[in-house]
Amino acid sequence: MPTFAELREQAKKAGSMAGSQVNSLRDRFNQPASSSPSSGGSHSFRSGSISSPPPMAKKPPMPPPVRGAGGAPPPPMRTPSSPDAPPAMPARGLPPSLPSRTQSSAPSHVSAGSAPGGIDWANLTEDDKYAFFSLLDEYFARRGLHDAPAGAQGGAPVSTPFPFTGAGSHAHQRAVLRTNPSQTHTRAALDSQQFHLDTPPTSMTSATICEFFLPSTHWPSAWYEDKKGSLPPPVVGSKDVQGGGRWSSYGDEMTRIGYVLFADLSVLWYRVQWNSQRHDPNSVQREAMYRPPPEPWSSDLLRWANELYGEELVAFAENSEAAGQPIGRGECWDLAHSGLQSILTNPATAHFPKPVQSISRTHGHLFFAGSGAANYNAQVGRWRGGDDRVRRGDIVEWNRVKIQTTDGGRMTLGDPEHTAIIVAVPDEPIPSAADGADVKPYELGWLEVVEQSKAHPPMRRRYDMSKFSEGKVWIYRPVPDEYIGPGLTAEWPPQQPAYSL
Structure with missing residues (x-):
């Protein structure tokens, strides 16, 4: 009969099944390069095969926790070291090159025949079953796969998506996962x-x-x-x-x-x-x-997404600027939307995974949102996800923003919204960028973008975020559509x- 330690080891291995989405990503994205030759008008900066996605640090999007069940407190507010003036602007540069990625091995799956020690799963005692499923319960509960007890949210009882069975004479319930992972919760x-x-x-x-x-x-x-x-x-x-x-x-x-x-x-x-x-x-x-x-992605996944799409969007924006012709209807939104679509239509990148397309003012994974004010202490901003900086090829949305360019010009961006592709940023990480951290807009330094409007074809401007005195800003990272499921x-x-x- 297996020992408790052996059962614990089996429970840990059973947890490796939570990496199934990583397998799906790897299988889908690690495709051979398209053999179609690039057309004469292609803007792609590269061709050939693309790297596999990095392993996920945690299971991607799952339903949120039950309200009132606890959770981490909000991130502390930070005070700039010099409230009268923002930090000095870093020198302009491009993001550092990222190390090449190697394909990680696929998660292993547990089967009775391969279990160490030759555990006879068909003849476990009720106590052994209880111990093993207790470990599984703990694993799944950490990942939000259990429902809260009825009435935990203070309203009507919550129905559970999982059938439950007893474990011997113990007053314990274990979850039996169904093919459909849907759950029932209150608003x-x-x-x-x-x-x-x-x-x-x-x-x-x-x-x-x-x-x-x-x-x-x-x-x-x-x-x-x-x-x-x-x-x-x-x-x-x-x-x-x-x-x-x-x-x-x-x-x-x-x-x-x-x-x-x-x-x-x-x-x-x-x-x-x-x-x-x-x-x-x-x-x-x-x-x-x-x-x-x-849910937000980890640093590795966000950087990998930028490796896929960032330079493609920069090339599209810079070629549009050089051509001097409006993109689409000439609206600001059309530049970003057409840039994302070009990844699908360009023969050099047609084999890439499909990026999330623009929907309303969303252009992928949101990783920064902020609100401006002339007083730096009155600015508000939040970082989202694991990357530590804005990168070339990210997309910025402005809403009724008043700001200055780095050459002193005063600009109003958005009536109410304005869209642009970022083509250059400071070559430094944001000092305290971390998922959920308080990051104020002035800490971004400057953003150089290619933008267009009805009155102007694509053109380049550099905005001084230390002079971001009014309005709101959102910055998105183009990501594969696996992000939304x-x-x-x-x-x-x-x-x-x-x-x-």
């Missing part, structure tokens, strides 16, 4: 992880629209019968969402399934079922689940981790 679960500067202003999130599908919500019309529309009424006409849907029927029984991707990169999935001979919108069966915005599609139930209200 408070999402509220507990809100980052108030995290996205440009938007009135809609996946959780708020999920409420539309509750049985208590009155539906004034049979909107689901309109086969020309693919979005539910609350988001129809919005520029802050993308989505799709599909239909099926079996006699008089109809089904509509759809999904909506929001500007904060949260996702809603829904299903509506009804009988075509009945005409009461409030008698239909309706269901919806939502996934909160993705594999293969977004109209499906039910959703195969990504998701919540029900």
